[in-house]
Each structure stands twice: as structure tokens, then as C-alpha cells.
Amino acid sequence: MVKNILCIGAGYVGGPTMAVIADQCHDINVTVVDINSSRIAAWNSDELPVFEPGLHDVVMRRRGKNLFYSTDIPAAIKRADLIFVSVNTPTKTFGEGAGRAADLQYLEKTARSIIEHADSDKIIVEKSTLPIRTAQALARVLSSNEKGIRFQILSNPEFLAEGTAIDDLEHPDRVLIGGLDTPEARAAMEELISVYAHWVPREKIITTSLWSSELSKLVANAFLAQRISSVNSISALCERTGANIDEVAYAVGRDSRIGPKFLKAGIGFGGSCFKKDILNLVYLCDYYGIPEVARYWEQVVAINDFQAARFVRTMLGAMFNTIADKKIAVFGFAFKSDTSDTREAPAITVCTRLLNEQAHIAIHDPKALENAKADLAGAPADRIAYCTDPYEAADGAHALVFLTDWKCFRELDFKRIYKSMRHPAFLFDGRNFLDHESLYALGYHVYPIGRPAMSHFEQKD
Numbered sequence: 001m002v003k004n005i006l007c008i009g010a011g012y013v014g015g016p017t018m019a020v021i022a023d024q025c026h027d028i029n030v031t032v033v034d035i036n037s038s039r040i041a042a043w044n045s046d047e048l049p050v051f052e053p054g055l056h057d058v059v060m061r062r063r064g065k066n067l068f069y070s071t072d073i074p075a076a077i078k079r080a081d082l083i084f085v086s087v088n089t090p091t092k093t094f095g096e097g098a099g100r101a102a103d104l105q106y107l108e109k110t111a112r113s114i115i116e117h118a119d120s121d122k123i124i125v126e127k128s129t130l131p132i133r134t135a136q137a138l139a140r141v142l143s144s145n146e147k148g149i150r151f152q153i154l155s156n157p158e159f160l161a162e163g164t165a166i167d168d169l170e171h172p173d174r175v176l177i178g179g180l181d182t183p184e185a186r187a188a189m190e191e192l193i194s195v196y197a198h199w200v201p202r203e204k205i206i207t208t209s210l211w212s213s214e215l216s217k218l219v220a221n222a223f224l225a226q227r228i229s230s231v232n233s234i235s236a237l238c239e240r241t242g243a244n245i246d247e248v249a250y251a252v253g254r255d256s257r258i259g260p261k262f263l264k265a266g267i268g269f270g271g272s273c274f275k276k277d278i279l280n281l282v283y284l285c286d287y288y289g290i291p292e293v294a295r296y297w298e299q300v301v302a303i304n305d306f307q308a309a310r311f312v313r314t315m316l317g318a319m320f321n322t323i324a325d326k327k328i329a330v331f332g333f334a335f336k337s338d339t340s341d342t343r344e345a346p347a348i349t350v351c352t353r354l355l356n357e358q359a360h361i362a363i364h365d366p367k368a369l370e371n372a373k374a375d376l377a378g379a380p381a382d383r384i385a386y387c388t389d390p391y392e393a394a395d396g397a398h399a400l401v402f403l404t405d406w407k408c409f410r411e412l413d414f415k416r417i418y419k420s421m422r423h424p425a426f427l428f429d430g431r432n433f434l435d436h437e438s439l440y441a442l443g444y445h446v447y448p449i450g451r452p453a454m455s456h457f458e459q460k461d
């Protein structure tokens with residue numbers, strides 16, 4: 001019976017995932033460690049390092065009871081029966097496979113610190129998203145220990161989506177557990193199943209081989225991102241032909257074989273996972289000698305880049321081919337709503353391009369302003385303002401650009417904003433989530449994605 005769980009890596013996955021395990025399994029002690037002591041301090045404070053709806057309540061319910069955030073990695077390793085490894089696996093920036101392969105240095109360092117401090121047998125669970133067959137490498141590193149300790153390695157990828165992480169963890173579509181076909185691995189899988197079985201119906205817990213489990217996570221993200229790039233690619237055609245992408249997506253999604261989800265056209269996907277995981281898949285396909293498959297998946301990222309570039313070109317074209325010295329109010333910097341996470345956010349690309357055009361930008365986001373500051377640290381500071389007040393951001397602006405579909409943006413007083421702006425007042429909806437007709441009626445020149453622009457100029461011509 002698992003009594004002590006440890007999670008190495010207190011990030012967007014490790015922190016919330018372990019909080020939910022502790023909340024659902026009062027009979028298990030859950031400790032989360034990290035080499036980043038300020039992150040651990042934040043998990044132990046009132047200002048958690050990650051914003052997720054519902055997270056604060058879950059952490060406050062269990063922290064100090066059976067949920068602990070700590071920097072004492074050696075002691076936590078010694079105590080644990082089962083260790084989740086949830087460290088970051090970013091895209092490599094150097095050497096072989098740079099720009100595509102996963103950087104596994106944090107994973108290997110974790111394995112080495114487990115060997116150094118462990119003094120009893122343990123189950124090691126890959127929670128991070130990893131290239132297929134990483135478990136084999138991990139097993140080789142771990143089995144090199146000279147203490148006679150035996151480690152069982154399982155794969156248990158995380159499918160939570162930021163912004164809905166707590167609900168996803170409490171009510172998962174499925175929990176995937178991969179292991180080798182040996183009696184010891186099967187016993188370890190049963191231990192992990194017994195943890196999830198505290199709250200997840202047994203039929204939702206899927207078991208597969210190690211390699212299928214590792215690969216399924218990469219493929220799930222690739223398929224999700226592919227749907228976004230597919231609909232975005234068609235949005236470009238809609239803009240040239242007068243079709244409406246929302247109508248097309250709705251009609252297509254009504255086919256039960258296709259389904260309606262993840263067919264919303266927009267500025268493109270962001271987040272720490274989609275791009276990284278597809279690039280990793282591309283690298284693996286090339287590595288295993290199937291370049292045709294690699295090129296196929298590579299296009300998903302290419303279309304995503306195209307969509308952001310095309311969006312800024314639309315802005316420029318609409319605003320008389322110059323935005324130099326014009327103020328642009330940027331609404332939303334997080335890569336999606338209900339998160340403070342800005343990793344790979346389309347806003348980074350768009351803002352950088354706007355600054356390259358010598359625009360002044362005023363950024364407003366309800367949760368992500370601190371991350372935005374860090375992301376734009378290298379940009380010319382005298383041309384960027386960070387505004388906690390949305391009306392201050394819009395005051396005197398030539399254009400509003402919406403890059404995150406925060407619900408609260410729909411409730412803004414657009415009449416007041418229109419009055420405070422320079423005219424003609426442009427509005428670019430990168431998420432297609434605002435009421436374009438009423439904005440147009442207020443006087444804005446409205447530019448959605450994948451639909452005809454609603455410009456007052458044409459009527460006067």
C-alpha cells in the first residue's frame with residue numbers, strides 16, 4: 001500500500017496534481033519538492049505560484065495535513081514509496097536536435113538525485129511528457145545504483161489542461177498508466193491504480209505498455225494542436241472568400257465523426273506543451289527514419305506561426321500600413337483564459353511584432369501581467385505600459401487587440417472605451433469571442449478572424 005507519495009517538480013503540473021491527490025486520498029502523505037526555493041515558498045504562502053480556478057481552496061484544505069511543499073529533497077526521497085517525476089522537459093536549445101528534441105537534463109538529474117538519496121525500493125512514475133522509450137534510459141540510469149535498490153518505472157502522463165486543471169484532475173476523461181509486462185511492473189501498476197481508484201472510476205483507468213503510454217501523450221497533444229491549425233488554415237481562406245469560419249466550423253463539427261470541440265479559429269495555440277510536443281514528435285519521426293511523417297506534423301506548427309504573422313499583417317493593412325508611434329491596447333497576454341501562464345503565448349509574438357513596427361503598446365491582463373513583464377524584459381521598455389486598469393490601457397489608443405478570451409473582457413464598457421480612443425478606432429479580435437455586430441454599431445472598425453472585416457470605410461466609399 002502506498003503511504004508516502006513524493007512529486008519532484010512543483011510546477012503547473014506537479015503542484016495542482018499533487019494537491020488533488022492529497023485532497024482525494026487523506027490516508028496518503030503527499031510531498032512536493034523543487035530545486036526552486038522561491039516556488040516552494042510561494043506554494044507555502046497565500047499567493048500560490050500558479051493561478052487555476054479552484055486550486056487555492058484545494059491547497060488550503062490539505063496543506064500541512066497530508067500535503068507538504070518542501071525543498072528538503074533528500075529526506076523526501078528517503079520517505080517516499082512512490083515518486084512522480086514532474087520536472088520540465090523543454091525543447092533543447094543546443095547541440096544535437098536543438099529546436100526540436102526534448103531536453104532531458106532535468107529528468108536525468110532527478111534520476112541521479114533519487115539514486116543518491118534512496119535507501120529502499122521505489123516506484124518511479126513518469127508524469128512529465130517524454131519522448132518514447134525514455135523509461136528505458138531512466139531504468140538504465142536508476143539500475144546503475146550500487147545499493148541493490150530496485151526501481152519499477154511506470155508512465156502516467158498528465159492530460160490536464162491549464163485553466164481547467166482542477167476539474168480535469170477531479171473528473172478525468174481517463175487516467176493512463178503504462179508499464180512493462182513483468183510481475184514486478186504489474187504489481188507497481190496496481191499500486192498506482194489503487195491511488196487513482198480513490199476517486200476515478202476503474203473503467204476510466206487505462207493500462208498499456210510503457211511505450212504506448214509515453215507515445216499517447218505526444219499524440220494526444222499533436223491531434224489537439226492539429227485541429228486548431230486545421231481550422232485556422234481554413235480561416236485564411238474564409239477571409240479571402242467571404243465565408244464565415246464559425247459557420248464552417250459549426251457545420252463541420254456537427255458531423256459526429258468530427259465533433260465540435262477544438263474547432264475555434266483564433267490567433268493560434270500557445271502554452272508550454274503543444275509546440276514543444278509536436279516538435280519532439282517531428283524529431284522522433286526523423287530519428288526513426290520516417291521523414292514523411294515528420295514533415296506532416298511539422299506543418300501544424302508552421303500554420304500556427306503563419307496565423308500569428310498573418311494577424312499582425314491584417315492589423316498593419318487596416319491601419320494604413322503604419323503603426324509607428326501609434327498606441328495599441330493589448331487585451332490579454334496569457335496563452336488562454338483562466339491561467340496566468342504565458343509560455344509560448346501568441347501575445348509574445350504579436351507584441352514583439354508590434355514593437356518591431358515601432359508601436360507603443362499598453363498591455364492589460366487580469367492575471368498574467370507579471371509574466372508578461374518577464375517575457376518582454378528584452379523589449380524597449382519606453383514603448384510598453386503594463387496596466388492593471390483596462391480603461392487606462394485603452395485611453396488614447398488607436399486600436400484594441402484581443403489576444404486572450406478572458407470572460408471579463410466581454411463585460412467591458414466598450415462605449416466608454418470608444419470615446420476615450422483615437423479615431424478611427426480599430427478593434428482586432430484574435431479570439432473571435434466578442435459581439436462584433438454591437439461593437440461595429442458603436443463605431444469600431446472590427447476585424448475578426450476568418451470572417452469579413454466590418455469596416456465603416458467601405459460604406460462611405
Ligand SMILES: NC(=O)c1ccc[n+]([C@@H]2O[C@H](COP(=O)([O-])OP(=O)(O)OC[C@H]3O[C@@H](n4cnc5c(N)ncnc54)[C@H](O)[C@@H]3O)[C@@H](O)[C@H]2O)c1
Pocket residue numbers: 008009010011012013014033034035036039086087088089106107109110127128129130158159160161162272273
Ligand atoms: N503545463 C501543462 O499544462 C502540462 C500538462 C501536461 C503535461 N505537462 C508536462 O509536465 C511536465 C512539467 O510541466 P510544468 O508545466 O509543470 O513545468 P514547470 O516548469 O512549471 O515545472 C517544472 C518544475 O520542475 C522543477 N525541477 C527541474 N529540475 C528539478 C530537479 N532536478 N529537482 C527538483 N525539481 C526540479 C523546476 O524548478 C520547475 O519548478 C513537462 O514535461 C510538461 O510537458 C505539462
